[in-house]
Amino acid sequence: MMVDGQFGQAGREVIVEEYLEGHEVSIHAFCDGKTATLFPPSQDHKRLLDGDQGPNTGGMGTYAPVHWVTQQMLDDIRKTIVMPVLRALSDRGTPFCGCLYPGLIHTRQGFKVLEFNARFGDPETQSYMRLLESDLAETLLACVDGRLEQAAVKWSAGSAACVVAASEGYPGDYQKGRTICGLEQAAAMDDVVIFQAGTSEVNGATVIAGGRVLSVTATAETLSAAVDRCYRAIGQISFEGMQYRRDIGAKGLR
Numbered sequence: 001m002m003v004d005g006q007f008g009q010a011g012r013e014v015i016v017e018e019y020l021e022g023h024e025v026s027i028h029a030f031c032d033g034k035t036a037t038l039f040p041p042s043q044d045h046k047r048l049l050d051g052d053q054g055p056n057t058g059g060m061g062t063y064a065p066v067h068w069v070t071q072q073m074l075d076d077i078r079k080t081i082v083m084p085v086l087r088a089l090s091d092r093g094t095p096f097c098g099c100l101y102p103g104l105i106h107t108r109q110g111f112k113v114l115e116f117n118a119r120f121g122d123p124e125t126q127s128y129m130r131l132l133e134s135d136l137a138e139t140l141l142a143c144v145d146g147r148l149e150q151a152a153v154k155w156s157a158g159s160a161a162c163v164v165a166a167s168e169g170y171p172g173d174y175q176k177g178r179t180i181c182g183l184e185q186a187a188a189m190d191d192v193v194i195f196q197a198g199t200s201e202v203n204g205a206t207v208i209a210g211g212r213v214l215s216v217t218a219t220a221e222t223l224s225a226a227v228d229r230c231y232r233a234i235g236q237i238s239f240e241g242m243q244y245r246r247d248i249g250a251k252g253l254r
Ligand code: GLY
Pocket: 044, 058, 059, 117, 120, 121, 122, 123, 124
């Protein structure tokens, strides 16, 4: 981590922490300072390569919900992790309104907190936006106005999958400017939506402009069907050096 200052200033200090072994789960909660409404649980895939190999990335794909996370587990997470943080922040005079995103590891001793983010996760949000049936803006306004309890947040009963297509070299240095093909064909498929991130337009062509280039998402009644659909869609897209994981969602299908 410290060789050649790979992570810049962030790599100058090392904190030794408990090693958490288990499956990672992303929890998101709308918060209005006093109360919280949890999203369905999702799972990110942080490593670049299949089987959780290779370097860490910003996230190579997600699916939601995670079926082995039961409603009882979610109720416990809300009660023992999310609400105590909201109460502590409120008691300090800094009530939190917005999206709280605790990253958890499900260990043999139960869920443990890896990190707290005060934002939506990426690429969790791509899957979430495919499942959210109620109005996001209305819910965010209810958070700001402190009336989240009155907001009806509604999620689809189906599943969503998201696969990220990254540039050659990512998460290290990558080439920009390569042309992306097949976007229109993929986007035309039923229940498929493509979120562009590291792209720009040059002379009418969509080209690479970032490390994580785009996220292909698909929804279906089951996770298995959502994952199949997502891979059929990303199979339509190509650019030189394109890399993506082939095992997104596999852990949820075991
Ligand atoms: N899913 C990783 C992040 O948003 O930090």
